[in-house]
Amino acid sequence: MRVPRAFLFAVIVLFAAGMGSESTLRAETTCSTETLNGAYSYLLRGSFIGDAFGDVFDFSAAGRLIADGSGSFSGTETTSEAQQITRGQKYTGTYTVNDDCTGTATFRDSAGKVFANYDLVITNNSKDVEMIEADQGTNISGTARQQFSAQ
Numbered sequence: 001m002r003v004p005r006a007f008l009f010a011v012i013v014l015f016a017a018g019m020g021s022e023s024t025l026r027a028e029t030t031c032s033t034e035t036l037n038g039a040y041s042y043l044l045r046g047s048f049i050g051d052a053f054g055d056v057f058d059f060s061a062a063g064r065l066i067a068d069g070s071g072s073f074s075g076t077e078t079t080s081e082a083q084q085i086t087r088g089q090k091y092t093g094t095y096t097v098n099d100d101c102t103g104t105a106t107f108r109d110s111a112g113k114v115f116a117n118y119d120l121v122i123t124n125n126s127k128d129v130e131m132i133e134a135d136q137g138t139n140i141s142g143t144a145r146q147q148f149s150a151q
Contacts, residue, residue: 031101035126037069039147044131046140050082057082059140063089064147071095073105091115097122105131 044061063077078087097103101122121130133140
């Protein structure tokens with residue numbers, strides 16, 4: 001005997017809805033600068049426009065960032081930028097976090113010069129941070145994941 005598709009769809013919908021029970025969906029808890037606290041490893045990938053001729057270059061980076069829970073961070077990364085590998089780049093920065101778990105981060109090189117600005121979304125109970133570079137001429141994004149080892 002073949003079961004009609006409409007019946008299967010109705011069963012799936014009822015099951016997903018908890019068969020009419022009073023279940024509610026909850027958003028993540030309210031976030032703040034304290035939400036980002038500790039060590040995160042990350043991987044970024046994308047491209048950028050590199051010069052006056054409009055050449056597009058590939059970019060990737062892997063690194064470790066340590067957030068202090070008060071709006072500042074520091075870290076080290078390795079980058080592959082326009083086929084040039086640079087290891088052990090140190091940086092510092094500042095970040096903001098809104099109560100809806102979105103935010104921004106500004107990265108500075110060892111001389112204090114801003115080299116990247118990112119928009120953030122904190123997810124998975126602060127274990128993951130989705131990032132996209134917010135600078136013109138870039139298409140770079142990635143994810144940071146909280147590390148569980150000692151800082």
